[in-house]
Amino acid sequence: MEKKFERLRPWTTKDYVRTISWFAIHTVIFVLGFIAVLYVNAKFDFSVMLDFIQSDGKVENLIYLIVAMCLISLGIYLYFYNENRDFLYETKNINLIFIILEISVAIMFGVGKYMVYARPFALCALLALLLMDKRTAIFMNTISCFLMFMIDTFLSVNVLESHILYASLLVGFSTSVLAIYLVHKTSSRIKVFLMGFLIAIPLIVSTVCLEFTAVMKNPLPFILAGFTSGMLSVVLMMAILPLFERIFNKVTDYRLFEITDHKAPLLRKLRETAPGTFNHCLIVSTLVEACAAAIGENTLLARACAYYHDVGKLERPEFFTENQSGYNPHSEIPPELSTDIIRSHATDGEKFIKQYHLPQILADVAVQHHGTMPITYFYMRASKFSESALDIKQFSYEGPKPQSKIAAIVMIADACEAKARADGKRNHADVDDIVCEIIEDRMAHHQFEECNLTFREIEIIRQTITNALSGVHHDRVQYPKLKIGGDKYE
Ligand SMILES: [Fe+2]
Ligand SMILES: [Fe+2]
Numbered sequence: 001m002e003k004k005f006e007r008l009r010p011w012t013t014k015d016y017v018r019t020i021s022w023f024a025i026h027t028v029i030f031v032l033g034f035i036a037v038l039y040v041n042a043k044f045d046f047s048v049m050l051d052f053i054q055s056d057g058k059v060e061n062l063i064y065l066i067v068a069m070c071l072i073s074l075g076i077y078l079y080f081y082n083e084n085r086d087f088l089y090e091t092k093n094i095n096l097i098f099i100i101l102e103i104s105v106a107i108m109f110g111v112g113k114y115m116v117y118a119r120p121f122a123l124c125a126l127l128a129l130l131l132m133d134k135r136t137a138i139f140m141n142t143i144s145c146f147l148m149f150m151i152d153t154f155l156s157v158n159v160l161e162s163h164i165l166y167a168s169l170l171v172g173f174s175t176s177v178l179a180i181y182l183v184h185k186t187s188s189r190i191k192v193f194l195m196g197f198l199i200a201i202p203l204i205v206s207t208v209c210l211e212f213t214a215v216m217k218n219p220l221p222f223i224l225a226g227f228t229s230g231m232l233s234v235v236l237m238m239a240i241l242p243l244f245e246r247i248f249n250k251v252t253d254y255r256l257f258e259i260t261d262h263k264a265p266l267l268r269k270l271r272e273t274a275p276g277t278f279n280h281c282l283i284v285s286t287l288v289e290a291c292a293a294a295i296g297e298n299t300l301l302a303r304a305c306a307y308y309h310d311v312g313k314l315e316r317p318e319f320f321t322e323n324q325s326g327y328n329p330h331s332e333i334p335p336e337l338s339t340d341i342i343r344s345h346a347t348d349g350e351k352f353i354k355q356y357h358l359p360q361i362l363a364d365v366a367v368q369h370h371g372t373m374p375i376t377y378f379y380m381r382a383s384k385f386s387e388s389a390l391d392i393k394q395f396s397y398e399g400p401k402p403q404s405k406i407a408a409i410v411m412i413a414d415a416c417e418a419k420a421r422a423d424g425k426r427n428h429a430d431v432d433d434i435v436c437e438i439i440e441d442r443m444a445h446h447q448f449e450e451c452n453l454t455f456r457e458i459e460i461i462r463q464t465i466t467n468a469l470s471g472v473h474h475d476r477v478q479y480p481k482l483k484i485g486g487d488k489y490e
Pocket of ligand 2: 414
């Protein structure tokens with residue numbers, strides 16, 4: 001619902017032409033795919049295929065089918081244009097939508113040649129669920145079932161009896177919707193694998209009801225087909241998903257769980273090389289996650305972005321306060337050089353994230369989390385030694401400013417955590433002052449102009465960070481000091 005009030009990316013005539021052209025290309029692929037299906041059905045004999053098309057008025061059916069494919073493409077376009085226009089804007093997303101449909105229908109057709117009820121009915125729905133969202137998965141599932149039904153109807157003289165055709169449609173549609181709700185909240189790939197068995201159960205039950213007479217004669221093929229369908233859907237989805245994650249640069253919840261594991265290679269390196277920064281990232285992640293939950297953003301993605309926002313500090317960890325224990329190397333170098341070292345952690349973060357083949361969104365947040373803010377401390381230090389006024393831009397981060405709500409939350413939470421730690425402020429009122437000051441400072445520097453953060457959301461973020469940060473930096477009980485042999489132990 002919230003998306004309705006968000007600023008949508010403006011579309012030019014070129015964008016309409018580009019997106020519609022890609023839909024036209026995929027509609028042609030659909031039709032060519034259908035001709036390939038006919039060719040396979042004719043056992044790879046072209047003359048048999050032509051005879052099949054020309055018999056029983058099939059030519060009219062073929063024209064009808066081509067028109068139907070065009071109408072389905074139009075329906076898909078209208079759905080995404082109205083429900084998720086920004087998603088449709090990217091050409092790679094259009095390819096993703098159609099490749100999911102094409103692969104799923106092709107596999108279902110191939111398996112259906114041997115056993116109709118063993119088709120991986122839920123494959124399209126599961127891929128769409130994990131690479132897009134729940135609502136789109138239900139829509140894509142409807143389209144894939146519809147396409148399969150059309151192909152079955154066209155081939156029904158040779159392949160299927162009509163009651164199996166309807167049963168296949170009903171079983172496929174209903175079990176896929178169930179699969180969407182079962183897998184929606186599942187947090188690991190292993191649990192999804194187990195879901196394959198769960199999906200099989202309603203599939204078998206509905207098949208038994210629809211094919212009662214045949215099941216009574218010999219139930220084993222139907223039971224085996226049900227389990228094959230459930231397991232095939234899940235296994236194929238898990239095999240295809242990593243490819244799609246890489247090719248289309250998509251971030252699924254499974255990928256997010258994997259990369260936020262403390263044993264993930266880059267996080268482990270951060271913990272071992274810059275433990276201070278690692279702990280800072282953990283605290284920032286709790287703040288960012290709470291804010292993301294409060295304004296309806298993806299909490300898992302927010303956590304991942306917070307974990308990796310400062311990985312650029314790995315390049316020179318000793319130059320950052322949280323990793324220093326007494327000695328400060330900045331005291332021996334000019335403030336201009338210090339500024340270069342400090343601000344390069346944003347771009348170094350992007351470099352490390354790409355080097356470790358992590359999702360692009362993490363690199364975006366790493367490079368944006370300080371926006372174009374000035375590094376005031378070194379600007380002031382340099383001003384002391386300079387007779388003329390210095391250009392503040394020479395002492396500022398290079399940006400860009402946060403481009404997403406999550407990047408803006410990381411920016412605020414990061415600065416609040418660092419300042420609360422540096423000031424040693426712990427009580428609610430002091431922390432609230434810090435959070436207000438940080439937000440006002442960033443607003444004065446126009447840092448939130450390129451993301452869709454609203455004033456209401458900024459207020460929610462302020463309250464959430466204040467509550468969470470005063471919880472993190474809670475007052476500790478002061479223990480009495482104990483003197484043993486003149487030494488002081490606390
Ligand atoms: Fe940073
Ligand atoms: Fe940070």
